Amino acid sequence: MSFNKSGTGIWILRIIAAVIMLQTLFFKFTASEESVYIFSQIGMEPWGRIGSGILELVASVLILYPRTTAYGAVLGCGLMAGAIYFHFTKLGFAVMNDGGQLFIYALLVFASCSALAVIYRKDILRLISLNF
Helix, strand or coil: CCCCCCCHHHHHHHHHHHHHHHHHHHHHHCCCHHHHHHHHHCCCCCHHHHHHHHHHHHHHHHHHCHHHHHHHHHHHHHHHHHHHHHHHHHHCCCCCCCCCHHHHHHHHHHHHHHHHHHHCHHHHHHHHHHCC
């Protein structure tokens, strides 16, 4: 599997992260019972549900566009770190008898975004150095 910036491996990582984040948007934006439950448990309903949905949409678009993959990956890492944190502290691994599916999705997105951030680290460092 190739991990150069135009290779198949990069696209697999992009697609894993973006598809998982994009498929959860339907549930967040339609106020599905499970989404409302999750964000109520962490005291962030409805603004946290809608806000995280918007940020996941932005992260997905940035990840899929090759020139901005690095920035989407960093945003995705942050969002999934928050999700993983809440699974460990308030939600538990299984939410509403999902068998841990949401937790596993958060781990997959975090791992994919982390790998993308490492691969695109020069772009991230270049952005940071421009701002200081």
